Amino acid sequence: MKSFIKSVGYALRGIYYAAWERNFRIDIVAATLVIWFSVIYNLTSAEWTAEILIIATVLSGEAVNTAIETLCDRISKENEEKIKRIKDLAAGAVLIKAVAAIAAAIFLFKDSDRLLNALSEFSSPPRMIVLIIFIVLSAIFIFAPERAKARKKEVNKK
Numbered sequence: 001m002k003s004f005i006k007s008v009g010y011a012l013r014g015i016y017y018a019a020w021e022r023n024f025r026i027d028i029v030a031a032t033l034v035i036w037f038s039v040i041y042n043l044t045s046a047e048w049t050a051e052i053l054i055i056a057t058v059l060s061g062e063a064v065n066t067a068i069e070t071l072c073d074r075i076s077k078e079n080e081e082k083i084k085r086i087k088d089l090a091a092g093a094v095l096i097k098a099v100a101a102i103a104a105a106i107f108l109f110k111d112s113d114r115l116l117n118a119l120s121e122f123s124s125p126p127r128m129i130v131l132i133i134f135i136v137l138s139a140i141f142i143f144a145p146e147r148a149k150a151r152k153k154e155v156n157k158k
Helices: 002-019 022-041 046-076 080-106 113-123 125-157
Strands: none
Touching: 002 022, 002 046, 022 046, 022 080, 022 113, 022 125, 046 080
């Protein structure tokens, strides 16, 4: 049992590391927005299952991409062609997953009556205010850690 708890701790630490990557944070924001919209759209159990699997696939792909990039940077700081190719392949895999997620979303939200009903929910003033707050907080969540990283690099150079 102790080793299982340790394994979960390592996995949570990995998610924490991934959360420091801008693209992972963008995916988190997109997933949160999709989930919020899905609640209003009133997905069926099967649709929720598909959505959860799609979100998990994109997020785990982004985490694996980050792991590969980190390993490549550790192996070689130089601009080697093979390292570049490995990084591009990993990034390409994430792009494939993201495009597939968008395609799946088109199918999930294809019912025009349900779509228009869900979209009309966002026109109410309280939801509009919440949406604006969400957008502002999302921008902070996505870009603030990048600024902190840049400041830390600047301080370390001095």
